[in-house]
Amino acid sequence: MTETQNIIESAEIELLTFQVGGQEYAIDIMSVREIRGWSKATPLPHAPNFVRGVINLRGTVLTIVDLAERLGMGRTDTKERNVIIVVHTGVETVGLLVDAVSDILAVNKSELQPPPEMAADTEQAFVSALMIADERMVRILALSAALPSENVEAA
Amino acid sequence: MMDEDDPMAEIRASFFVECEELLEALQDGLQIMDDGEADDETINVVFRAVHSIKGGAGAFGLEELVRFAHQFESVLDGVRSGTIEADRNAISVFFQSGDILGDLVRAARDNDVADDSRIQGVMTSLTAMLGADAQTVVEEDVDDFQPMGLSLDLDLGGDNNSTPSLPDLPDLDTMSALPSTEVFEDGYTIHFLPDSSLYTSGNEPLHLLRLLREMGEVAVTCDTSALPSLSALDEEKSYLSWTIHLTTDEDEDAVRDVFDFVADLCTLTITGPGKPDPDMPPPDAPPPLSKDDIPATEAPAVTPASPPPAAQAPSDVHNSKPAASIAPMPAAPKKPAVSAPKSNKPRPTVRVDLERIDRLVNLVGELVINQAMISQSVAEAGLPANSAISEGLDEFMQLTRDIQDSVMMIRAQPVKSLFQRMSRIVREASSMVGKSVRLKTEGDATEVDKTVIERLADPLTHMIRNAVDHGIETPQDRVAAGKPEEGIVTLSAGHRSGRVIVEIADDGAGINRERVLQIAIEKSLVPENAQLSESEIDNLLFMPGFSTASKVSDLSGRGVGMDVVKSAILALGGRVTIQSNPGKGTVFTISLPLTLAVLDGMVIDVSQQTLVVPLNTITETLTLLEQDIRALGAQTNVIKVRDSFVPLLDLGFELGFRAPLGSYVGFIALLIAQEDGTHAALVVDSIQDQRQVVIKGLQDTFGRVPGVAAATILGDGKIALILDPVDVVANANGRTRSLQSNLQLAG
Known part of the structure; x- marks a missing residue:
């Protein structure tokens, strides 16, 4: 839960916002390593559905997670304009496949609201906070919950 | 303690590193003695190793280590002087002593406590060997050796002692017992007193002394009497002078040539054999301590925390770090071993942080990939093979x-x-089970990747224990079988066709197949009426939950079986096989890759995916013909390979890439050898290439991916998975005929 801690500890944080399955999400920019264009991933046999495979990130093998699939919004139909956000959580580096990157927002932590309890959406566990930016709702992604290892352990 | 102090911790660390080397030399020496090939030199090497450890331990106040090393050394001294006979029993005690010495060193290093009862046991054996003359030897040695704590506020003043009480660093006292200067009456006597300017101009007396040593036999005395007390010390002044006795065939000019570059920076007297040199001032001329206005980087022997330069002589001076007292330097070519316990490996070495090497290995891996990418681009560009770029690329x-x-x-x-x-x-292990077992090693010099060696230690330990415990019979049984009472376990290593082969062979009774089968049936590992071949029975040993020891000894019954050994070796990319010969013994053969970083692989395509299959797992490849493929059941096929039938597996289906195709005529099958010698055929679409690939670990994000060993990066920058075909076969579903149902697609 490092990203949550970061949010609480500093008064102002910068968030990278991006589009996933038509929704707007954000992550703490400190956990973002780089953003790169989509390149075809090598599929891993017997891996969970949301794992699109592995790509070559300058010599290291990077696992790609289809964030839309992970959040229960169906498989991303990959096109040229899709983007991979390379994030590091302190434990591992993972690439998140998203539709597009939107903006970088500097927000005060007081603007963040806890998400309401909603039972119907499984993806709810992946949202650590909500905020409003230009009348749009931005969901702060709970990165560690969205990463495959967490899921495999829980399953 | 001292290790809180940084420079001290460093010295301490290097002492322990040195100890490991000494322990290795000790083991070598003992092994030679054990093999009955020892000469006087061997015992000297052994003695010196122990003595050096003791010396270093004394300096660091490791009393327990000193005490034990001292006792051990006393006995070895007895052997050296001929009062104690080094028979088999004695050598066995020596081996144990060496083990304990190693334990103590490691215990001291890790601030741990060594097993006291064992130490006492071996101590008693050593004392018993010393017997009557124990007292004299001990006392004599105490005089020659005084453990001395190393402290940083050392006083070099020497009002009460003309020899400065220098820290008793490892090896420092090794030489002090050696013959002194009197021997060299017929040589040259050189008095060498460097000016301060000699140091400030970047010269170093040590190099001169080394040059002299190369000319012949030398004995060097360092005169430290000019050293003032520490408070009066001017660190830029030169206080030390040397008297060198040199026995050489060279003439005086040659000797003088050594000092050619420093002739005006020092006071030098060379007295030839017989006549005194008239040109030179008398040997006892007062030291001209002048020119101290020139800034000096360092003057010797005056920095309290560090020994004088002579004593800092790095180990390439054959370890004879001369103390500030008398330090003879025997000519290297004449008596190398006396001056150098490690003279059998005189090649200079560097200690490098493993991390740096690993970084280099990674970078080179990148380079290989990059080179493959360039090659591919050049090939795609369609340039002629004789163009400059193609040739350069080659x-x-x-x-x-x-x-x-x-x-x-x-x-x-x-x-x-x-x-x-x-x-x-x-x-x-042998003493624990009351058997007499001897280990023979072959191919010690075989080089293997460091990681492989580290990770091989546990499985090998287990297999060796097994060989002693289960392989070798009891002495009575051996005698009854007409074998020598002493069992032999042979451990050998060698390179064979690009892999490292480690064999553990015992000359015991071999595997009792009847009993193995019976146990396996009792433990429901195999069905009661199973008809197994001999090799299948042997391989039952590797099944989880199998243990044959009819009585639970200290060695077995630890809950770790051969299955753990096998999986440890598999994890290293290795294979292990058993060969047993009833009455003659058992041989375990471990075959390992030379390195964990690259692998020879076959690049194949299946369902538009490119994969790499390790070459060593493929026994043959064949194109499937219609008459080769036979239906086995409703959903499975076998193929006929010569006179046997082999299960046919669709790699694309097994990896979840596609549904079974039904017809495989015209496809290519890779014949994969299983551990137990059976085969399976994996169907692939096409073979691209055969090449060396750099192994890249997969992230542990999903735990282990079944059937996949690692990944690599191909020439086009794409990642290809490296298969573990044995694992694929082991987990195979086997369906090759069914229609589209229950299909699970991944990716």
């Missing part, structure tokens, strides 16, 4: 491969240290 490829090989060699280490540890395991 050379580049060659160089890349050479660099890669060289870098891999940095990581390679001889298996010797591992084998030495095993000889200890054999000693302990």
Whole structure:
């Protein structure tokens, strides 16, 4: 839960916002390593559905997670304009496949609201906070919950 | 303690590193003695190793280590002087002593406590060997050796002692017992007093002394009487002078040539054999301590925390770090071993942080990939093969491969240290079960990747224990079988067709197949009426939950079976096989990759995916013909390979890439050898290439991916998975005929 801690500890944080399955999400920019264009991933046999495979990130093998699939919004139909956000959580580096990157927002932590309890959406566990930016709702992604290892352990 | 102080901790650390080397030399020496090939020199080497450890331990106040080393040394001294006979029993005690010495060293290093009862036991044996003359030897030695704590506020003043009480660093006292200067009456006597300017101009007396040593036999005395007390010390002044007795065939000019560059920076007297040199001032001329206005970087012998330059002589002076007292330097070519316990490996070495090497290995891996990418681009550009760029690229490829090989060699280490540890395991295991077992090692010098060696230690230990415990019979049984009472376990290593082969062979009774089968049936590992071949029965040993020891000894019954051994070796990319010969013994053969970083693989395509299959797992490839494929059941096929039938597996289906195709005529099958010698055929679409690939670990994000060993990066920058075909076969579903149902697609 490092990203949550970061949010609480500093008064102002910068968030990278991006589009996933038509929704707007954000992550703490400190956990973002780089953003790169989509390149075809090598599929891993017997891996969970949301794992699109592995790509070559300058010599290291990077696992790609289809964030839309992970959040229960169906498989991303990959096109040229899709983007991979390379994030590091302190434990591992993972690439998140998203539709597009939107903006970088500097927000005060007081603007963040806890998400309401909603039972119907499984993806709810992946949202650590909500905020409003230009009348749009931005969901702060709970990165560690969205990463495959967490899921495999829980399953 | 001292290790809180940084420079001290460093010295301490290097002492322990040195100890490991000394312990290795000790083991070597003992092994030679054990093999009955010892000469006087061997016992000297052994003695010196123990003595050096004792010396260093004394300096660091490691009393327990000193006490034990001292006792051990006393006995060895007895052997050296001929009062104690080094028979088999004695050598066995020596081996145990060596083990304990190693324990103590490691315990001291890790601030741990060594097993006291064992130490006492061996101590008693050693004392018993000393027998009557124990007292005299002990006392005599105490005089010659005074453990001395190393403290940083050392007073070099020497009002009460003309020899400064220098820290008793490891090896420092090694030489002090050696013959002194009197021997060299007929040579040259050189008095050498450097001016301060000699140091400030970057010269170093040590190099001169070394040059002299190369000319012949030398004995060097350092005169430290000019050293003032520490408070009066001017660190830029020169206080030391040397008297060198040199026995050489060279003439005086040659000797003088040594000092050619420093002739005006020092006071030099050379007295030839017979006549005194008239040109030179008398030997006892007062030291001209002048020119101290020139800033000096360092003057010797005056920095309290560090020994004088002479004493700092690095180990390439054959370890004879001369103390500030008398330090004879015997001519290296004449008596190398006396001056150098490690003279059998005089090649200079560098200690490098493993992390740096690993970084280099990674970078070279990148280079290889990059080179493959360039090659591919050039090939795609359709340039003629004789164009300059293609030729340059060929050379580049060659160089890349050479660099890669060289870098891999940095990581390679001889298996010797591992084998030495095993000889200890054999000693302990055999005494525990009351058997007499001897370990023979072959191919100690075989070099294997460091990681492989480290990770091989546990499985090997287990297999050696097994060989002693289960393999070798009891002495009575052996005698009854007409074998010598002493069992032999042979541990050998060698390179064979690009892999490292480690064999553990015992000359015991071999595997009792009847009993193995019976146990396996009792434990429901195999069905009661199973008809198994001999090799299948042998391989039952590797099944989880199998243990044959009819009585639970200290060695077995630890809940760790051969299955753990096998999986540890598999994890290293290795294979292990058993060969048993009833009445003659059992041989376990471990085959390992040379390195964990590259692999020879076959690049194949299946369902538009490119995969790499390790070449060593493929026994043959064949194109499937219609008459080869036979239906076995409703959903499975076998193929006929010569006179046997082999299950046919669709790799694309097994990996979840596609549904079974039904017809495989015209496809290519890779014949994969299983551990137990059986085969399976994996169907692939096409074979692209055969090449060396750099192994990249997969992230542990999903735990282990079944059937996949690792990944690599191909020439086009794409990632290809490296298959573990044996695992694929083991987990195979086997369906090759059914229609589209229950299909699970991944990716």
